[in-house]
Amino acid sequence: MERRRGNRASGIANGLTGFAFSLAGAWLGGHLVYQEKIGVNHAPQQLPEKFVAIMPLDELPQGKLYRARAGDVDLVLLRRGERIYALAEKCAHLGGPLAEGKIEGLSVRCPWHSSRFSLENGRVLDGPASYDQPCLAVRVRNGMIEVRNARINSNASRTG
Numbered sequence: 001m002e003r004r005r006g007n008r009a010s011g012i013a014n015g016l017t018g019f020a021f022s023l024a025g026a027w028l029g030g031h032l033v034y035q036e037k038i039g040v041n042h043a044p045q046q047l048p049e050k051f052v053a054i055m056p057l058d059e060l061p062q063g064k065l066y067r068a069r070a071g072d073v074d075l076v077l078l079r080r081g082e083r084i085y086a087l088a089e090k091c092a093h094l095g096g097p098l099a100e101g102k103i104e105g106l107s108v109r110c111p112w113h114s115s116r117f118s119l120e121n122g123r124v125l126d127g128p129a130s131y132d133q134p135c136l137a138v139r140v141r142n143g144m145i146e147v148r149n150a151r152i153n154s155n156a157s158r159t160g
């Protein structure tokens, strides 16, 4: 526009300003995603494909969120009567500790930004998380709690 009016220097300055804003936007977007991990799924993606024993059933308290470990993956467990629920412990939103969260019915609320996930299947029930929480199938064998990726078998099993 400025160039059409004969203001060549002003036109070049406007063009360079626009280019600088574009560069700044690209840098900011890259920084937010790659440095700050905004919009990235923070939950672990590598869950055991086969059942692995994680702890004795006797040691899991009733009605409390409990942190456990399956190989390299931290889990949060909830025992309710005969049923045991297991999700990845690191929140999909920004990695908050779900074991320190709050139980709400059959869901857990993250202590950092209040995302809420279904304990039955890991679905996001309230944001800001936009990714489901990885869910594990649970069974009990010889008094030991065993877990594996629930995607292999969509329903968590009962104890016994």
Ligand code: FES
Residues within 6 Å of the ligand: 091, 092, 093, 094, 095, 096, 110, 111, 112, 113, 114, 115, 127, 128, 129
């Ligand atoms: S880290 Fe869990 S809601 Fe943000």
